[in-house]
Amino acid sequence: MRVLTLIAALAMATPATAATERPAPRPDPAKGAAVFAKWCAPCHAPGMRHPGTAALAAKYNGQLPPELERRSDLTPDMVALYVRAGISLMAPFRKTEISDPQLADLGAYLSPRPHAKGARK
């Protein structure tokens, strides 16, 4: 059920409904990298020892890179949805863990931005 809701929400999401509705400083990919390192990397860092990476490798079977940091199709909205709602065996994260501004930074870090991509290599 929740998966369906998520997909519906994803389909409706447009850049205008970004996760940064409240007036906040512009999302900062460099800060997002730190959020990623603290909260996402334990599961999503490169290497099959990381369960998120292993799960996405099985799911995408070569069609998409299993490492989130190598994806070019992620948007801040998708990132926000998965972080706040969780998916499959990934539990959701609370605002006390990743605040809304941090989530916006993370979204900026993970969505394709030419300069940021190089920085991530």
Add this chain to the structure above:
Amino acid sequence: MAVLPPGVSAADFAAALSQMATALGADWVFSSDDDLGPYRDSFSPVWDTARERRAGAAVAPADVAQVQSVVRIAARYGIPLFPISTGKNFGYGGPSPNVNGSIVVDLKRMDRVIEVNDQRHFALVEPGVSYFDLYRAVQERGAKVWIDCPDPGWGSPVGNALERGVGYTMGHFRDHFGAHCGIEAVLPNGEVVRTGMGALPGSQSWQEYKYGFGPDPAGLFAQGNFGIVTKMGFRLMPAPEHYRSGLITVPRRRDFVALVDHVNYLSDSFMVGEAVYGSPLASLMGRPDFLALATKPGGASDTDLDAAASAAGLPSWQVELQFYGPEAATAAQWAYARDRICSAIPGAKAVAGEHFSLPPTPDQLANTTQPYHSLIRRNGAMGVPSLGIWKIVRDNGHVGFFPVLPRSGEACFDMQRVMCDALREFPLPPFFSAVTAPLYWHTFAFQMVFAPSVKRDDPAHNAMVDRAMRKAVEVAAKHGWGDYRAAPIYQDAVADTYSFGDHALRRMLESMKDAIDPQGIIAPGRGGIWPRRYRESRDGRTSA
């Protein structure tokens, strides 16, 4: 606002939230469905059913004074609170409360590592400190101590210990509540207490002598509902110099009885860390004939199991031993363990495993270079937190039942047989069979695992899992085996089994609960302890 606590009006609930917003700042009071989503138990087998336990709101205090304010406001309106530290209690209810509509007190923002001491070997932390955080603090401070962590590193020393969680180094550190030393808690009346030497103003030994003087109430805070813990001390192991491992196998099924006795001796003499048992015969479970034998109604005979082992050329049992300390001492202890067991059990074989000086390299941590197939999860064995264990999670998670049994081979055989037969009717993997090995997590007890997966989109499967859980609790108790920890939806069923003297223990605890928390605001129902105002509906709740 979807869920209200029983007997609380929407107006009172809203008034309480607005007072909490004044005390904490509006940003730290959550009541929208979106914000409360991550406070649901994402592993719940009763997701979206009437039995799911859901928070009515969540608040996130920044310090002890704010926790006191929250408690005093809740007391004014009789609103149940449910404290969580990091809220990662997956398999046991996640962050979800016992009572619908409770306000979750999310302590994540209280995340100070107050002290790490590597002369006297302890840490003092706030509830929001995760194992990752504590490990990082130890590294950054260059402190020569190890932490003992559960497999998932995102939980907290405080939350995990209060659930009596476990880790994987030496016995007296693996029992996380046992390794605590000193608690600070906010009581239901808003007062702050400190246990042990913390009660003596000016004492410098709060993290060294946990009892102080007189009765020690520390245990009331573990799986209990007598207060909100705001600080907790933990004993830490001095960082060892060297690590050594070894494997011992025994040929026959019955050899397990003697093997366990020897390993008990080694463990109780503090010579070994977590002893990891296994049966090499588990590798045969993919074969229908062996599966049928290992799960035979009433249990297979020793003769048949020994014949299967020798036909496959496999030993019946194995144990991996781990040693920590000066290199020479670890070598002497391994030599002693090997000789002791191999001279006592005919056919026992010993294989020396890796040994290396500490800290481990990334490869050593990954445990990929043993001369034998190893079941040890090195991250745990070295106190290095990770989330690697999430790879064992299936579907949308699982619920856990981990019955405690005596450390004897005979008891293991009994549990294998009884629980295998009891759970036969459920279409689940064979958690209990003739090859099921005991888990040696707690210092002086064994456990076995029953952790069926949950499927969010398959209510019929979840209902079957739920029936299996209840039957497991009931049948185990009939044989003297009790669960050590349970999700809110199972806590009454488990508490019901601890019934000596017509539930004398529960009656004692509930009398205390009524005295200390007369309005019943702190985690009513946790650990099966209900305050007076909820007690009448206990039976309804148990069978609900």
